[in-house]
Amino acid sequence: MTINKTQENGKLILAIEGRLDTTTAPQFQNVLIPAFDKAKEVMLDFKNLVYVSSAGLRVLLMGQKTAKAKSCSMTVTGVSDDVMEILEMTGFSDMLTII
Amino acid sequence: MSIISVKNLEKRFGDVCVLQNLNADIDKGEVISIIGPSGTGKSTFLRAINFLDPPTGGEVFFDGEIITKRNVDTTRRRMGMVFQSFGLFSHLDVMGNLTAGPVKLLKTPKKEAEEKAEELLKTVGLSERAKFFPRQLSGGQKQRVAIARCLAMSPEVILFDEPTSALDPTMVSEVMAVIRNLAKSGMTMLVVTHEMDFARDVSTRVMYMDENGIYEEGSPAEIFTSPKKPKTQAFIYNIRSYNYEAKSRDFDHVEMLVGIENFCFSHAIEKKTANKIQLLAEELVINIVTPKYGACSLNLSFSEKLGAYELSVLYGGEGSNALEAAEDELSAMMVLNSAKEIRHEYAGGTNTITASL
Numbered sequence: 001m002t003i004n005k006t007q008e009n010g011k012l013i014l015a016i017e018g019r020l021d022t023t024t025a026p027q028f029q030n031v032l033i034p035a036f037d038k039a040k041e042v043m044l045d046f047k048n049l050v051y052v053s054s055a056g057l058r059v060l061l062m063g064q065k066t067a068k069a070k071s072c073s074m075t076v077t078g079v080s081d082d083v084m085e086i087l088e089m090t091g092f093s094d095m096l097t098i099i
Numbered sequence: 100m101s102i103i104s105v106k107n108l109e110k111r112f113g114d115v116c117v118l119q120n121l122n123a124d125i126d127k128g129e130v131i132s133i134i135g136p137s138g139t140g141k142s143t144f145l146r147a148i149n150f151l152d153p154p155t156g157g158e159v160f161f162d163g164e165i166i167t168k169r170n171v172d173t174t175r176r177r178m179g180m181v182f183q184s185f186g187l188f189s190h191l192d193v194m195g196n197l198t199a200g201p202v203k204l205l206k207t208p209k210k211e212a213e214e215k216a217e218e219l220l221k222t223v224g225l226s227e228r229a230k231f232f233p234r235q236l237s238g239g240q241k242q243r244v245a246i247a248r249c250l251a252m253s254p255e256v257i258l259f260d261e262p263t264s265a266l267d268p269t270m271v272s273e274v275m276a277v278i279r280n281l282a283k284s285g286m287t288m289l290v291v292t293h294e295m296d297f298a299r300d301v302s303t304r305v306m307y308m309d310e311n312g313i314y315e316e317g318s319p320a321e322i323f324t325s326p327k328k329p330k331t332q333a334f335i336y337n338i339r340s341y342n343y344e345a346k347s348r349d350f351d352h353v354e355m356l357v358g359i360e361n362f363c364f365s366h367a368i369e370k371k372t373a374n375k376i377q378l379l380a381e382e383l384v385i386n387i388v389t390p391k392y393g394a395c396s397l398n399l400s401f402s403e404k405l406g407a408y409e410l411s412v413l414y415g416g417e418g419s420n421a422l423e424a425a426e427d428e429l430s431a432m433m434v435l436n437s438a439k440e441i442r443h444e445y446a447g448g449t450n451t452i453t454a455s456l
Contacts, residue, residue: 021377022386050374051378053382054427054429057429086378090429
């Protein structure tokens with residue numbers, strides 16, 4: 001998995017490419033959680049995310065909670081059909097702000 | 100009429116009989132994959148057809164004419180062979196390798212042979228390597244040159260003897276792509292191969308070799324989906340399963356996940372199904388079973404009965420359905436929603452959770 005960071009009008013965009021699973025979730029967590037200290041708005045670009053397991057979902061949940069605690073926003077964009085199926089199956093599609 | 104006809108072929112090496120009473124008819128344009136366990140005479144069969152290892156019994160006909168030691172050279176010009184170890188002339192550059200045969204054996208004018216060689220190098224994607232020597236090429240490039248050299252003789256049939264076995268896995272696809280294109284062009288081909296994707300997707304007929312001959316043959320669908328004889332079934336089902344032992348809670352997650360990914364890739368499993376398989380394995384083995392029960396083993400195989408993949412996780416202890424007892428509700432929910440059917444069985448001290456896709 002690779003994570004590309006870009007800034008756009010004060011918004012931090014994290015573009016995730018590859019698989020978000022047990023082995024890569026810690027790397028994602030190490031980038032996502034500190035991101036809320038750097039920007040008020042964090043956007044996760046999932047256009048090139050091909051797979052997500054519960055380990056990745058837990059990091060998303062952690063990110064959502066951190067954003068709330070720090071009065072930040074976390075949005076998700078570019079979700080593929082396969083990943084959306086997982087988000088819907090687990091109820092994460094209702095919890096996350098998907099645009 | 101068949102282009103190659105083999106009647107009661109026998110091949111012995113001393114007291115060891117490798118092929119016995121082998122019969123086969125190969126028609127023009129057929130692409131035949133020859134598969135089977137090691138040591139069942141697959142390569143010997145090819146080498147007996149073109150008399151590199153002359154048969155010790157029986158007859159081989161090419162285009163209706165019996166092959167004998169006397170006419171074998173003429174026949175070989177019409178029947179090329181590509182070897183596992185390339186067999187290029189190391190002292191000649193790529194162009195020299197491609198033109199030596201046509202110029203010396205077919206008496207083709209050098210210029211004409213070079214023009215044809217340039218065309219062939221284009222088709223195998225090596226136009227810019229004409230002046231390179233074999234030692235300057237990768238394994239995949241050497242094999243592509245070997246195929247082009249074979250084509251330079253304008254053969255009517257090509258025999259491929261495990262053309263990718265000696266290659267680094269990263270180079271297999273470039274060679275297979277050339278062979279696939281050749282198959283599409285209508286060339287008659289016999290390919291001894293371990294590349295099951297090729298055998299299944301490209302061949303017109305598959306021969307499974309065992310017990311000194313062609314043990315079972317049929318269309319790719321017949322051999323890969325519903326093999327009839329026990330040894331074929333064992334071979335096909337064995338290559339269609341993946342097993343992994345998680346020996347403790349701290350087992351190597353990456354090794355298991357990469358193993359499943361490679362299995363899915365090599366069996367050309369559709370991406371969506373492959374992702375579900377990965378998800379079931381990850382949630383069941385890593386998040387549900389090993390944290391609570393320790394060691395377990397995973398088996399992924401194709402169920403002929405269901406016509407679908409099944410993933411089983413086996414673990415010890417008293418009878419307990421790990422999914423019902425799971426503390427990790429998220430993982431359990433993902434497993435239950437990803438599988439078509441889930442069942443738990445307990446027998447002989449072993450729990451088995453099986454998920455069908």
